[in-house]
């Protein structure tokens with residue numbers, strides 16, 4: 001709790017519970033959060049806050065107020081391929097369905113409409129920051145910014161051409177331009193997204209490593225997603241993918257390794273030594289039968305583990321509350337230990353751990369004075385939430401994103417009683433239906 005601010009504040013939110021995430025494990029009852037100039041000005045007891053002058057007061061008498069969730073890995077535009085190819089293993093899913101469909105349909109218009117659909121879904125389920133790796137990343141960045149959403153865009157790098165670029169040099173050139181275009185944005189940051197060790201060669205990976213280091217930019221890469229990937233690398237190169245990334249200088253404190261289902265002790269040691277992050281995407285891994293990320297072992301080794309939904313084509317939703325429930329349950333099953341990833345740790349994974357992975361922990365991820373006012377309210381007033389002994393447990397084990405009622409990003413109200421303030425849901429649905437018609441009729 002802080003001292004009450006002396007000047008007037010813009011917004012004053014009274015909530016039944018405030019779960020600040022930092023300090024860890026804390027639940028404040030009958031508390032208030034004051035917002036001024038887009039930032040959290042103070043966290044107060046409700047009684048201390050009652051004397052404050054505020055332009056706007058919001059009463060959330062049955063709600064838990066949390067920092068906005070951080071979806072640390074996804075492909076927003078792929079919402080337009082939600083349910084397009086299900087019940088198929090990863091290799092066939094990519095080669096026979098997703099890549100051909102992307103080859104046929106991906107365009108600026110596809111990315112714009114798909115991203116808007118994703119942003120609406122994420123806002124309505126508690127995400128206030130998302131990481132994204134996809135073609136036409138400038139369109140994704142613009143769509144997020146226009147909606148008032150915070151995003152870190154990892155522009156894709158492949159060895160082969162796509163609708164967005166010719167090859168590694170062209171992707172990197174366009175990506176650096178994009179970084180420049182958004183360098184003054186308070187919402188958008190831009191990093192490197194080399195797709196995976198099996199789609200990007202040594203030369204391009206080393207170049208990404210050098211540039212990212214020079215620019216202090218984030219790097220996100222899919223790695224050790226399946227046993228097949230690791231076995232193939234051993235067969236063809238005699239080297240595990242993570243060891244290869246390390247050799248090429250790509251493992252460091254700004255690098256996020258997405259998936260990490262197939263990790264032995266040497267891999268975990270490499271991640272820990274390099275302070276690299278793992279982005280765990282449990283539902284995508286389960287759906288594609290990719291394997292199991294050893295979350296408890298990683299946390300035990302001191303590795304920061306963030307949480308992501310991956311794209312809607314392999315999930316099929318972008319509900320990070322659903323994801324953190326799956327993560328908490330799966331961590332226990334994989335570790336054979338019911339105390340693995342307890343409720344508070346799961347909430348941390350979906351908030352501050354995500355902010356750390358993106359290099360944004362000074363700005364977002366917890367409800368602390370000075371941080372950006374990225375906040376969400378979850379309505380726990382329904383019968384299904386009763387009796388409520390322990391709010392964090394309810395939020396992790398008995399919740400879904402559909403209970404999120406309000407959301408603020410940088411102090412701006414973007415969701416009010418589940419209605420987005422910057423997005424027209426009716427129009428969005430019409431456009432998504434139009435895409436379904438086009439894509440289904442091929």
Ligand SMILES: [Zn+2]
Pocket residue numbers: 073074075222258310311
């Ligand atoms: Zn992915």
